[in-house]
Amino acid sequence: MNKFYVTTAIDYVNDTIHLGHAFQKIAADVLARYYRITLGKDNVFFLTGTDEYGQKAEKAAKEQDISPSEFVKKISDSDQKEQDSLNISYDRFIRTTDSNHAEVVKEIWNRIKKNGDIYSGEYQGSYCEGCEAYYTKEDLIEGKCHIHPTLKIKIIKEENYFFKWSKYKDFLIEHINNNPDFIFPKHGAKEMLKFAKNIKDIPISRSNFTWGISVPNDLKQVVYVWFDALINYLTGVGFLKNKELFSKFWPADVHILGKDNLRWHALLWPAMLKSAGIGLPKTILVNGFLNINEQKISKSVGNVIRPSEWTKKYGADAVRYYLLRYTNIIDDSDISEEKLLQAYNADLANGLGNLIARVAKLCERVTLKSSPTPTLSQDYKQGIENFKFNEVLEIVWSRIKVLDQQINSSEPWKVTDQKKLTQILQSSVNGIVSVANELKPFLPNTSEKIEEQFKGPKIISEKPLFPRI
Numbered sequence: 001m002n003k004f005y006v007t008t009a010i011d012y013v014n015d016t017i018h019l020g021h022a023f024q025k026i027a028a029d030v031l032a033r034y035y036r037i038t039l040g041k042d043n044v045f046f047l048t049g050t051d052e053y054g055q056k057a058e059k060a061a062k063e064q065d066i067s068p069s070e071f072v073k074k075i076s077d078s079d080q081k082e083q084d085s086l087n088i089s090y091d092r093f094i095r096t097t098d099s100n101h102a103e104v105v106k107e108i109w110n111r112i113k114k115n116g117d118i119y120s121g122e123y124q125g126s127y128c129e130g131c132e133a134y135y136t137k138e139d140l141i142e143g144k145c146h147i148h149p150t151l152k153i154k155i156i157k158e159e160n161y162f163f164k165w166s167k168y169k170d171f172l173i174e175h176i177n178n179n180p181d182f183i184f185p186k187h188g189a190k191e192m193l194k195f196a197k198n199i200k201d202i203p204i205s206r207s208n209f210t211w212g213i214s215v216p217n218d219l220k221q222v223v224y225v226w227f228d229a230l231i232n233y234l235t236g237v238g239f240l241k242n243k244e245l246f247s248k249f250w251p252a253d254v255h256i257l258g259k260d261n262l263r264w265h266a267l268l269w270p271a272m273l274k275s276a277g278i279g280l281p282k283t284i285l286v287n288g289f290l291n292i293n294e295q296k297i298s299k300s301v302g303n304v305i306r307p308s309e310w311t312k313k314y315g316a317d318a319v320r321y322y323l324l325r326y327t328n329i330i331d332d333s334d335i336s337e338e339k340l341l342q343a344y345n346a347d348l349a350n351g352l353g354n355l356i357a358r359v360a361k362l363c364e365r366v367t368l369k370s371s372p373t374p375t376l377s378q379d380y381k382q383g384i385e386n387f388k389f390n391e392v393l394e395i396v397w398s399r400i401k402v403l404d405q406q407i408n409s410s411e412p413w414k415v416t417d418q419k420k421l422t423q424i425l426q427s428s429v430n431g432i433v434s435v436a437n438e439l440k441p442f443l444p445n446t447s448e449k450i451e452e453q454f455k456g457p458k459i460i461s462e463k464p465l466f467p468r469i
C-alpha cells in the first residue's frame, strides 16, 4: 500500500454533531495520523464534512424562519468547530452545497443514465423522513422505522426517476463474497448478503420539495439526498476538478460509517460506482453506537453531549483517549463522564503523567544522549491496521507500566554513581520517547509535548501533562 484515503460519514445538518458522531471522526483521525507516519504526509487524504440537502434540512430552516442555505451553513460551521475541538486532522471538510459537488453529481447521474440504469416511473410506498429513506413493509417494525420509532412513516406517491439497483444484485453478492475485507466487521457482510437478495430499484429523485441538486434536464426534480451524499467521496478528492489528486487517491481505502448507514454504502454506492464505470472502495468499516449512561443518545432523552463540552473540561487528548481505549469501534459501547474522569485520573494523570513527571525530575541531575529514532512494533501496527484501537492503547499502557516498574526497582534516587544513574535514566528516556511516538495517532498534543520535553540533552521538569481533577 502506498497511499491511504479515509472518509467518515458526512453528518446530516438537522442538528450539530454529538459525541456519538464524533467517535467515528476520532477513529478516522487515528488512521489518518498513523498512515501519515508510515506512508508520508502527502500520501494520505482524510475527508469529512456535512450532508446538507433534503427535506429535513428544508423543514428545519422553515421552523427557524431562515433560508435553507443560511440554516445549513450555521450547522455545518458548528460541526466543523466540534471536530476542531477534538483536533481532527481532516484534509478537506466537504459540504454537499459546495459548488463543485453539484457538477460531480450531475456527471455521475449522466453516466449512470447513459449506461441505461435510470428510468422514470411512479413510486408509491413508505418513506421515513428521519432516515430520508424509502422502506418496504419488511424493513418496518409494526409500521415504524427502527431508528425513528416516534416518527410517522409517510406514504408517498411521486413521479420519480429510478435507479436499476436490482440489475446489480448478482454483482454485489459476488463482490461481497469474493472480497472478505470489503465489509468490516464480518457480521455486517452477512447482513448485507441477506439484504442484497431482495434489492429492488429505488427512486433517486424527489419532486415535492426544492432543496436539492436539480436532476439534469428536469428542473422539477431534485436528486435524492442519499444519491447526492454518497458522491461526496468522489467530489472530496478532486473528481472532475483535480485529475492528479483523484487518480492518486481513488479508490477510497476505508469508508467509516455508522451501522445504520451500511446498506447505502455496501450496496447502493458500489452499484452506482459500477454503473458509472468507477472503481469500488476497498473497505467499508461499520462503527457501533455510543450510549451514555446506558441510554441511547437523543434529543428527547436530553442526554446529548457535544464534544466541545468535554474537551473544554478535560482537553481533546483525554476525550480521545477515553473513547478509544474504553470502547471498541465495532460494538455498541456505553460511556459516561464519570468513567471519563476515572480514566483521566488513573491512566493519564497517574499512569502516563506521573511517569513523565518522575523521570523528567530525575533527569535534571544528568546529561543524556539523544534517544535513537523509535520504530513501531508489529503488534502495534497490526492493531491499528485492523482497527483495534483499544487493544493498541492497552499495549502502550502496558509499556508505560513496565517503565514505571523499572524506575521503582532501580531506585535511581538512591544511586550516587553518576555513570550508573545516567545509564538508568537513558534507558527510561528511550522508553518514553518510544511511547510518545506510539501515542502520535491517538494523543497528538501530548505526544508532541513529551517529544519536546525529552529531546535532550538537558531535560527539565515541566507542568504536569494531566493535572489531577
Ligand SMILES: [Zn+2]
Binding pocket: 128, 129, 130, 131, 132, 145, 146, 147, 148
Ligand atoms: Zn428512520
